[in-house]
Amino acid sequence: MSPIPWWKNAIVYQIYPASFKDSNNDGVGDIPGIISELDYIQSLGVTTIWLCPMYDSPQHDMGYDISDYQAVYPPYGTMEDMQVLIDACHQRGLRIILDLVVNHTSDLHEWFKASRSSKTDPKRDWYIWRPAKYSDDGTRQPPNNWRSHFGGSAWEWDETTQEYYLHLFATQQPDLNWENSETRQAIYASAMEFWLQKGVDGFRVDTVNMYSKHPSYADAPILDPSSDTQVAHSLFCNGPRIHEYLREMNEILSKYDAMTVGECPNTHTIEGVLNYVSAAKKQLNMVFEFDVVELGVGTDYKYSTTPRDWALPQMKAVLKRSQALMNAGDGWTTVFMENHDQARSISRFGSDRSPELRETSGKMLAMLQCGLSGTQFIYQGQEIGMVNAPAQWPISEYKDVESTNYHEMIRQKTNGEPEALQKAMKALQHLARDHGRLPMQWSAQANAGFTAATAKPWMRPNDNYAEINVERQREDKSSVLSFWKRMLQLRKDHADLFIHGTFGLLTEQHEQLFAYTKTSHSSSAFVVLNFSEEEQKFERPAAMGGRDWELLVSNLDDVGGSKDVLRAFEGRIYLSNQLCN
Incomplete structure (x- = not known):
């Protein structure tokens, strides 16, 4: 039996550099600040850190517009700081992965400067350029009606060369042309091997299914007649050459035993996801499926919706589909509810109406995550129950x-x-x-202990930092932080069950109750969670192996022994050890 790859059992802690910890009191988080808190990170029980972009950038999209893959954004630190961070992680037994952002660069990257300088420049074809279309009255129009993720046309007119370039995100983020093999080789050398040789252990791969666009660049279907631009995911996601590109990329990554987790939106079927994560296909180790974090978002525009416009059966259905990857073939999945592109999970899926509900629902969501199979991802502040900014x-x-x-x-x-x-x-x-x-909430001191009281943080800390912070929760055994540590340890102690076990959904259509089973060769678990503020009755399934269910963990202390009623946002996990023959 082959050994389990290290990344399957990983517990990954995501760090957003600008907001984690400021070491020099300029109001911006930095790499030395991260280094100063590695002991805290390790104390959580995590095994890997994922660092959001720290590359040099004009910061139009918080570092996802990279101007130099081989340099560090000066306010974050230096290349020497990055090497210290990599080495300090490894000295503690932690691994470190970086963000790989290669669908696009900044418009200030030297590659794009050359590309836009002339139609005959050798790097012209490194980006996606197209001539204008013209209406009957001679008005200049973009090559098609694709809409950028940030609104408006996905095409920007360039006066110098009199053509449009494609940008699926901000105008300052021109898309690279992956059709050009020379471009791909430059990407692999500059953005990947440069850092792998410095010791990083892998990458979270940004917008991984967008590199191959449909070659026709046809207009997208008109869903919004009032707009000149339309959602075009079907034409720039999961394109015809995407798997060819990822196999080529994997040839480099595999030499370093590097972990890859791809950002894979608009891929909604098990078959579609397995095309990326099947071990036999040798492309990616796993992907983030966005169906859970996209619950309640608008179909045309993300924010064309109302708060909490989702139902619990929808969450169950998408998690069931994600967990099915473990059974459907040789694929692997991820477990997450927060990241730098999402609002806080307690505010979305729990309740931040009162401190009691906030803490209870935060612990309940930790139980949901830690009980699901796959590689676990936690976002900074999630472990202390940080919530959305005030209304x-x-x-x-x-x-x-x-x-x-x-x-x-x-x-x-x-x-x-x-x-x-x-x-x-x-x-x-x-x-x-x-x-x-929002800045990480370290203490009740001014600016949440993120930066000095005399500094002006780049973003205002949440008003509740005196109530929700690491210092207050660190020694409190009943805190959200302590509960997360407990759950992560239980996940390690029962890895066969919670990381690798088989998921079975119960109460599929119940509007308030989420119950599921996990089974392994030696034990089984029953997880039951109340997603409401009202009491909910539940029934335990028949125990496995002739053994009764024993309560393993609850997010409320005074659980009645056999009382099968959950209070507001209460969760419980029961364990049944099977009798081995």
């Missing part, structure tokens, strides 16, 4: 390009109509990426 914060406190672009679009489309702007703000207050980017 009364105005748009001026929101810094993310996606948030500000959406608010401005609504303002322009409605001529500033107050009701429309109020609706937009409610959606942003519930779903905006900004919520996950």
Whole structure:
């Protein structure tokens, strides 16, 4: 029997550099700040850290617009700091993975500067350029109607060369042309091997299914007749050459035993995901499926929705599909509910209406995550139960390009109509990426201990930092932080069951109760979670192996022995050890 790859049992802690810890009191988090808290990170029980982009960048999209893959953004530190971080992780037995952002670069990258300088430049074909179309009256128009992820056309006119370039994200993020083999080789050398040779252990691969566009560059179907641009996922996700590119990429990664986890939106079937993560296909180790974190988002525009516009059976269905990857073939999956592109999970799926509900639902969500099979991912602050920014914060406190672009679009489309702007703000207050980017809450000191009291943090800390912080929770055995540590240890202690076990969904259509079983060769578990503020009755399934269910863990202390009733946001995990023949 072959050994289990290290990344299957990994527990990954994601760090957003700007917001984690500021060491020099300039208001921006940095690499020395991360180094200073490695002991804290290790104390959680995690085995791997994932560092969001720390490369040099003009920061139009918080570092996902990279101007130099082989340099560090100066406010974050130096190349020497990065080597210290890599080595310090390894000295502690931690692994480190970086963000691999290679669908696009910054428009200030030297490659793009050359590409846009002339139609005859050797790097012209390193990016995606197309001539304009013209209407009957001679008006210049983009090559097609594709919409950027951040709103508006996905094409930008370039005066110098009189053509459009494609940008699926911000205008400052031109898409690389993966059709060009020379471009691909430069990407592998500059963005991958450069860092693998410095000792990094793998990559989270940004927008991994967007490298191959449909070669026709046809117009997308019109879903919004009032707009000149349309959602075009079907034309730039999962394109015809994507698996060829990833196999080629894997040939390099495999030499270093590097872990890969791909960001894979708009891929909604088990078969589609297995095309990326099947071990036999030798492409990616695993991907993030976004069906859970996209619950309740708008179909046309992400924020064209109302808060909590989802039902629990929908969550169960998408988690069932994700867990089925473990049984459907030789694939592997991930478990996550937060990252830098999402609002806080307690505010979305639990309750932040009161401290009691916040803490109980935060622990309940930890039970959900830690009970599911696959590689576990935790986002900074999730382990202390950080929540969304207060509802009364105005748009001026929101810094993310996606948030500000959406608010401005609504303002322009409605001529500033107050009701429309109020609706937009409610959606942003519930779903905006900004919520996950507020500074880490270390203590009750000014600026949440993220930076000095005299500094101005790049983003305002949440108003509740005196109540929710690491220092307050570290020694409190009943805190959300202590509970996360306990759950991660239980996950390790019962790895066959919780990391590798078989998932069985119960109460499929129940609107408030989420119950499932996990089974392995030697034991079984029954996980039951109340996603409501009302008491919920439940029934335990027949125990495995002739043994009764024993309570393994609960997020409330005073659990009645046989009372099968859950209080508000209560969760329990029962264990039954099978009799081995």
